[in-house]
Amino acid sequence: MRRSSSTQQNRGITIGNEQCMQRPQTRCSSAVRATYAAHRARPWLLVLLVSVVGFGLLIALWTWLPPSTVLGATAQAQAQAQAQAQAQQNTRVRAHSSHSSSSTGASSDSSLRLPRTGSSANDPIASPHASVAVGSSLLRQAQQQLQQQKVNHQQQHHYSLDGGRGGFRGAAGGSSGSSGSSNSAKSMSSSAVTNQHEQQHEHPQAAVPPSAQVVVVGGGLAGLVAALQAAECMTEAEAAASAASHGSSSSSSSTSCTPVSCGGSAPGRAPAYAVGVLLVEKMPKLGGNSAKASSGINALYREGGDSEELFRSDVASSGGGASKPELVEALVRYSPAALSFLAAHGAALNGVTRLGGHSVPRTHTVAGGANVGWVLMSALMEAVKKQPRIKVLEGYALRRIVNTSEQGEGFSAHGDDKNPHAVTGVELAPAGGPDGASASSPSTASDPASSPLPLFRVRCGALVLATGGFAANKELLQSVQPDAAVLATTNGPWARGESLALAAAAGAALVGLEDVQIHPTGFVDPADPGAGTKFLAPEKLRGVGGLLLDDQGNRFVDELTRRDVVAAxxxxxxxxxxxxxxxxxxxxxxxxxxLDFYCKRGLMRKAETLSAAAAAMGVPLEHLKGQLDEYARVAAGGDVDPYGKRIFPHPPDPDQQLPLYLARVTPVVHYTMGGVAINERAEVLRAGPGGAPDGSGATIKGLYAAGEVSGGLHGHNRLGGNSLLECVVFGRIAGSQAAACGSR
Structure with a gap:
């Protein structure tokens, strides 16, 4: 009102001035001009005063109400307008979809999407009270995105160098967009549905393809290797087919993609798929536990006196005689090719060391710098990104394995009708929790209606499980190995083993779940000694010469014996x-x-003198010196080690080997040897009445497993360095088999 009055006064002054200026042949007197000037000055002073007062009130309001309240009101208003526009758009899309489906029918190759959000009457977007909920949702999304950006920045050296989240990476998939009003309508429909789910579930969404020739679940080393191998085998097969059609032989001499057997089924006409290889990872980024691996990967090292027979013997001895011979044979035989595969994809390892339980050095590693897991994973993630046949779907979890006995809309059976358990597809859902587990927990998997998240069905020719173990699942550990359940773990929260129950529900056999590996050395953080998740103190620390001493400063074990012996x-x-x-x-x-990194984290300390080390350990200086002198004498060949140690790398001589590095360590749950039963072709074995393999060697057609999710290779105790090797060897086998046999 004050501004309006000021405007009216200004207009009055202008009119008066114009009247004065328009008087013909008359000059305004000085008194009149002074009167006009006074009239002009008062209103502008009033405007200035009102502006100052208004600005002061605005500052007071901003101080009294937090900025988030003001911004929230603005966001709410914007969200209300957006919700109204979205509701109108959804109405148009539903009308368009209804007309299209009634006239043309649904495509048989379309994705079957099952949102578990209740009836349309409860749809928050369509509700007249949606604006407040959507406004709050937008604010929460913004806060979560900011927090996620901070987490991503802190963890960047552990995860993928690629910045994409929640979407596909690689070349375009099955269908590409083109101009035209129908495609515009489809694009608007897709956008509307995507926006709706983003507001409801607050996580990134990506277009889930309706079908894939090979689906690989798990973004660790085994999953990346399987995906790359499958894609490359498809390329080789396509080149060979093209050459044959032109009457010439293929120029490729590679036989790495030839499967051992496709189960005897006659090859049929391969169906069309929207995607060659779909790589699914429930976490926001690829990597998993593989990115944390620190010691190395085993492979035959003949230069150090190794042989296939010696390698097989070490694996069998470590496993306590429970390792499946055919799996051990494949692991050892294909270990050199595994290193070549890694090197071909940019992950060459230039160091060799010896870990506990090995007769000779054969663990290939890096010579300082980043840990070996990060070297491998960063190179393979880059290779996956560049592979045009692979699409990556992050933030989605496996909910169900669909087979021929329960196939639904959009699914077709394999050519072998005699196998009722043949895999025909999968159900995926957005990972709903921080560990990506809530969307695919066994409880919700057995009762899909209990999950509030949408389901996406993907038809596939083959499925490769590469989902890792369950070393972070306290409940499952308690049921199969109670002694391990009381210990901390080195695994990330994603290692919960949900796919074991899903595989069993699909008819798979499970073996050795009670075989849980306790790693003898996890770092004890002085700032949080009771932490349930601990950094691994890698076996390589003992492999290069680290000693284990009790609280009195005495040795008590051969540091380079098997892990289970040291842990005991x-x-x-x-x-x-x-x-x-x-x-x-x-x-x-x-x-x-x-080591400097460990020191900065407070997990290790650097002692410049022996007396400083003794003080840190709380033991007498002379006693510690006597223990180290005795060890140096035995290492030099002066006597037999009382604990049977035969290899003595870099003895910590107290007079010459300064500084010393110290860390407090404790046993931790590290690895689970049991899992889905497989054969040497990475095919999943069918379960008998008790859940174990039925004894016939029968497999589930189209289902493969590689890495820690599988069981039978390591027996009761895994040999250090064999986990990464298992991922590469059986990941390659699974990828080759799935590409060649899955669609038959």
Whole structure:
């Protein structure tokens, strides 16, 4: 009102002035001009005063109400307008879809999408009270995105270098857009549905393809290798078919993609798929536990005196005689090719070390710098990104494996009708929790209606499970190995083993779930000694010469014996803790950069003198010196080690090997040897009445497994360095088999 009055006064002054100026042949007197000037000045002063007061009120309001309240009101208003526009758009899309389906019918190759959000009457977008909920949702999304950006920045050296989230990477899939009003309508429809789910579930959405020749579930090393191998085999097969059609032989001499057997079924006409290889990962980024691997990957090292027979013997001995011979044979035989595969994809390893339980050095690793897991995963993630046949779907979890006995709309059976368990597709759902597990937990998997998240069905020719183990699942550990359930774990929260129940529901056999590996050395953080998740103190620390000492400064075990033996000795110590000590040369071989990282994290300390080390450990200086002198004498051949140790890399001589590195360590749950039963072709074995393999060797057609999700290779105890090798060897086998046999 004040502004309106000021305007009216200004207009009045203008009119008066114009009247004065328009008087013919008359000049305004000085008194009149002064009167006009006074009239002009008062209103502008009033406007200035009102502006100052208004600005002051605005500052007071901003101070009294937090900025988020004001912004929230603005966001709510914007959201209300957006919701109204969205509701109108949905109405048009539903009308268009209804008309299209009634006239043309649904495509048989379309994605079958099953949102579990209740009736349309409860749809928050269509509700007249949606504006407040949507406004709050937008604010929560913004907060979550900011928080996720911070987390991504902190974890960038552990995860993919690719910045994409929640979507596909790679070349375009089955259908490409073209101009025209019908495509515009489809685009609007897709956008409307995507926006609706984003507002309801607050997570990134991506277009889930209706079909894929091979679906690989799991974004760790086994999954990436399987996806790359399958894609490359498809390329080779396509080149060979093209050459045959032109009457010439293929120029490729590679036989790495020839499967051992496709189960004897006659090849049929391969159906069309929208995607060659679909790689699904429930976490926002690829990597998994593989990105954390630190010691190395085993492979035959003949230069160090290794042989296939010696390697097989070490694996069998470590496993306590429970390892499946055919799996061990494949692991050892294809280990050199596994290294070549990694090198071909940019992950060459230039160091060799010896871990516990090995007769000779055969663990290939990096010589300092980043850990071996990150070297492997960063190279393979880049290779996956560049492979045009692979599409990556992050933030989605496996909910169900669909087979021929329960196939639904959009699914077609394999050519072998005699196998009722043949895989025909999968159901996926957005991963709803921070560990990506809530969307695919066994409870919701058995009762899909209990999940509020939408389901997406994907028809496929073959499925490769590469989902890892269950070392972070306390409930499952308690049921199969209670002694392990009380310990901390080195695994990320994603290692929950949900796919084991899903595989069993699809007819798969499970083996060795009670075989849980306790790693003897996890770092004890002095700032949080009771933490349930701990950093692994890698076996390589002992492989380069680290010693284990009890609280009195005494050795108590051969540091380079099998993991289960060292862990058992650790478990007998008071408090289940010990000291890990390295000398200068051992630290140099391990990598001083990595040791400095541990020191900065507070997990390790650097002692410049022996007296500083003794003080840190709380033991007498002379006693510690006597223990290290005795060890150096035995290492030099002066006597037999009382604990049977035969290899003595870099003894920490107290007079020459300074500085010393110290860390407090304790046993931790590290790996689960049991899982889905497979044969040497990575085919999943069918279960008998008790859940174990039925004994006939029968397999589930189209279902493969690789990596920690599988069981039978490691027996009761895994040999250090074999987990990465297993991922590469059986990932390649699974990828080759799935590409060649899955669609038959």
């Amino acid at each position: 000795a650790m478990m007998r110590l008071p408090g289940r803790t010990a000291w890990l000590l390295l000398g200068r040369d051992a630290g140099t071989e391990y990598g001083t950069g990595a």
